[in-house]
Amino acid sequence: MKNLIKQYEQTFAEILGARRAFAFWKGRVALYAILKALGIGDGDEIIVPGYTCVMNVNPIKYLGAKPVYVDIEPLSFNIDTNLLREKITSNTKAIIAQHTYGYPCDMDTIINIAEKNNIPVIEDCCLAIGSKYKGKIAGTFGKAAYFSFQWNKPYTTGLGGMVITSDAELAEKIESLCAVEMYKPSRKEVAMLWAQLIIYRLLVYPETTAFAQSLFRFLTKKGAVIGSSSTSEFVPEMASDFFRTAGSVQARAGLRQLRRxxxxxxxxxxxxxxxxxxxxxxxxxxxxxxxxxxxxxxxxxxxxxxxxxxxxxxxxxxxxxxxxxxxxxxxxxxxxxxxxxxxxxxxxxxxxxxxxxxxxxxxxxxxxxxxxxxxxxxTKYTFNKPDINSKARVVSGYE
Ligand SMILES: Cc1ncc(COP(=O)(O)O)c(C=O)c1O
Missing domain, CATH: 3.90.1150.10 (Aspartate Aminotransferase, domain 1)
Structure with missing residues (x-):
């Protein structure tokens, strides 16, 4: 099993062009590993877009840090870099650049602001595998990046997360953190995830997604499937076994997905x-x-x-x-x-x-x-024009 996970991590790192990769149970766990390895703790401020999933904010809160929200560009749905500068304080310890829907953030400006203030950038690539900014692949700009393989993501392993980094010191810290603090998913969870993947393959088609989604929600509440998030994850308190590695089912499914x-x-x-x-x-x-x-x-x-x-x-x-x-x-x-x-x-x-x-x-x-x-x-409904100004990135077709 260990070898299968290592193989998955190495293949992922090679494809993304990073030095190291670490596979986790979920994307949120991957973010937690990065933040913890960066030494984030009480009173630190982490910048995130105010247009994200709460599970992305949980790891910040688990570590006692404070999320600082930045509004988005209406066309790319990414952090508005004009608002980013004013949110930086002496307590800012990281900027999370989320490439929303796959649109790359304005990385030149983000990296520039981060470097001037000596703040690490973490790229949230949970919605973006393969997107490029000025010819360079998203996930390779910052100190580290993380990915999610939950069922709505660019590819799925049921649940899953990955960190990539080319920073040797950070990689070493993540490695020792994993060696000391990491839990393994139980046999029961691995078996449930495997069954979930099979159901997903059989059931999830554009015509049946709404039905499949309600079914999964129902089964999650009943404890029959694992689900993306348990009820206990809707409060900012960390479960004792939150920090979990990926299982062999995820590694096998991930390797299969990476081949295509x-x-x-x-x-x-x-x-x-x-x-x-x-x-x-x-x-x-x-x-x-x-x-x-x-x-x-x-x-x-x-x-x-x-x-x-x-x-x-x-x-x-x-x-x-x-x-x-x-x-x-x-x-x-x-x-x-x-x-x-x-x-x-x-x-x-x-x-x-x-x-x-x-x-x-x-x-x-x-x-x-x-x-x-x-x-x-x-197109039976009414198109809503976004509020944009002339400097807006991404689209010029709405005038
Ligand atoms: C942008 C974004 N980042 C991170 C996450 C967390 O990923 P996961 O559900 O694998 O923990 C999500 C949640 O789906 C997300 O939408």
């Missing part, structure tokens, strides 16, 4: 381009970005609409796969925001995006026919 990662990335590019074309045919404006700066590989294709709630409900009964993350600045809607130091109004652009954005699938089971059905469905 090129195909996965090409498919995502082609389907995103098809959505661009189909939306234009329907008279909807689409994204336009400077290809000399970014080459995104999207996990899902975000679209803003006026009637989000209605569209989601109607999509579920029509067998159309529509995603709805992030539903609030710290997804999901049930998150007790005050427990995570988020006050409503802190990130107005992120809050607006949460109310408007639905995302269209790009995974391997989406084909031309499902893409057309999805676009025919979504």
């Amino acid at each position: 990662i090129g195909q996965n990335i090409n498919h995502r590019r082609q389907m995103a381009q098809l959505y661009d074309e189909l939306l234009v045919e329907k008279g909807w404006p689409t994204r336009q970005y400077d290809t000399s700066i970014m080459d995104p590989v999207l996990v899902r294709y975000p679209v803003r609409i006026a009637e989000k709630g209605k569209a989601l409900a109607e999509a579920a009964s029509a067998g159309i796969e529509l995603g709805s993350w992030f539903e609030c600045p710290l997804h999901p809607k049930e998150t007790p925001l005050e427990a995570y130091d988020y006050d409503i109004g802190m990130c107005p652009k992120a809050e607006k995006a949460s109310n408007e954005v639905v995302n269209l699938p790009l995974h391997q089971r989406v084909n031309e026919m499902t893409a057309k059905r999805t676009v025919n469905f979504i």
Whole structure:
């Protein structure tokens, strides 16, 4: 088993062009390992976008640090670097650059601000495998990066996480942390995850996703499957066995996914381009970005609409796969925001995006026919124009 995990880590590191990789039970555990190895603790401030998943903020809180939220650019959904500078204080100990939906962050500016202030950058690549910024792959700009392989991610191993780093000192620290503090998943959990992966393969198609999702939620509540997050993870208190390594099921599934990662990335590019074309045919404006700066590989294709709630409900009964993350600045809607130091109004652009954005699938089971059905469905609703200024990155097609 050890060898299988090592093999998975080495293959992942090679593909991403990093020196080392470390596999974990989930993406959030991977972030925790980075933060802990960086020595983050009480009173430290960590910068994160106010448009993320609460599970991404948990590791910060577990270590006694404070999340500091920065609002997003309305078109790339990434940290607005114009607002980043003013959030930096003498307590800032890391910046998390989340490449949202696969759109790369403005890395030149982020790295520049970080270097001037001697703050490490951690890249959140949970939604971005293969995206490039100025020809360089996302995940190789900062001190470290982390990935997630939960079932909505660019590829899935049921649950899963990975850290990559080329910083020898950090790698050594993560290695010793893992040697001393890491738990192993139980046999029961590994068996459950294996069964979940099989159910996923049999059940999750664009037409059946809504049903599969409700089924998984129901089974998670009953304790019959592991699920992405247990109820205890919706409070900022760490479970004693949180810090867990990946199991052999994840390594085997991950190695299989990595053998076809090129195909996965090409498919995502082609389907995103098809959505661009189909939306234009329907008279909807689409994204336009400077290809000399970014080459995104999207996990899902975000679209803003006026009637989000209605569209989601109607999509579920029509067998159309529509995603709805992030539903609030710290997804999901049930998150007790005050427990995570988020006050409503802190990130107005992120809050607006949460109310408007639905995302269209790009995974391997989406084909031309499902893409057309999805676009025919979504264009029945009203396109919502984002609030942008002339300096906005990514799109120029909304004027
Ligand atoms: C952007 C982002 N980062 C990190 C995570 C945490 O990943 P995981 O669910 O594997 O812990 C998520 C959650 O899905 C996420 O959406």
